[in-house]
Amino acid sequence: MPNSVSEVKQEMLKEIGVENSEELYAQIIPDRLRLKHRMNLPKPLAAEADLRRHVEQILSKNIDCNKNLSFLSLS
């Protein structure tokens, strides 16, 4: 994300006139509608090679016509 660089983010927040993004959220979403905990997601795969390996491992579980005899016409 291009604007995740801290200096850029600060510059933009300054232009908006707030200290941080929390100040914006506080003006938009009431506290009772806020998610109070971190989303329960697996640890991110930051390296593209790791991500690729992970996704390809999942896709390799597919049973396709290259691995199995198929009588479906291909044309």
Place this chain on the structure above:
Amino acid sequence: MQQEPEFSLSLIIRKFHELNGELGQRDEIITTIFSHPSSAATAATAGFKVITLYPDEETGFPNTESLKAAVSKHTAGLMTTNPEDTGIFNPEIDEWTKMVHEAGGLCAYDQANANGLLGVSRAKESGFDMCFFNLHKTFSSPHGSYGPACGAAGVKQELAEFLPVPVVSFDGNMYHLDYDRPHSIGKVRDFYGNAQIVLRAYAWAMSMGADGLREVAEISMINNNYLEKKLLSIPGVTKPYKTDKRLDQIRYSLEKLREDTGVGAQDVIRRVVDYGVQSYWLSHHPWVVPEPFTPEPCESYSKADIDYWVAVLAEISKEAYSNPELLKTAPHNSSIARIPDANLEDPAKLAMTWRAYLRKRALMK
């Protein structure tokens, strides 16, 4: 597209009341005018009457009093977007869902505008029974008809039996496509939809993680509010409704520009392509905001991109005040100039293919 999950939610509302024996009585779906029109459209396609609520004229907030007046024993459900296309988040949304539940209806959340909400606020806290996300736009694929679209719907456990078939099941060893679901609303889409977009969204979410997605939300909100500061300094651009801070988008108006110069939103959007900028989203119909445009910077544009975009609009505003004819005849550096769209509004001429058009003309003779 966004229409499939939304249509699924409409059909689930229908099936739910049908099995309760109340479908005859509950034939109304409530939505708001700044929700996506697909809420109203899919509800109507599913056979419901649609009640459309208008916002408070001053603040732009969806009007809770008008919802109170609309709910009744005829209410089948609520289908709404939050934040709406104005970027305004309804802070009383939990009261809305409570009111509809008390009347006996279900609540469906269109989360197509979720960019500013990831990890910040969910359908659950707002009291919804079901929701859907756009995997295009919110989950990294290009949006606005520039890439294949895909929506992902989710429902509460109690409504899972109504989900469309096939659903994926797991027997501990193998995954299967399960069609044997007696209360399912049936199949809503040919084949399996845009599976590549599901894969792309999954890979993207796995590379971002919880903190990354939370940062996506923050940056899309910061980008939007930064863009607002810059845009509102351009002569002719105004922001309707007094509600100050918005989430991931804002529906602006060029009404002032049109009054001053005769140049409207349709002319400006045609001129931007001359500056190497892709045309952007104006508004769904009907145009409640006059001469509308709705930029959505999301998290993906750099500050430099946004600054360039603003500079283009500032230049076009100058052109409008000095040489409106230049905009009336735009674009000038594009292979396609102006497509007459009056034909699209004439049912006698509207057809999906040339052959269908000829057939239609022949039948009408």
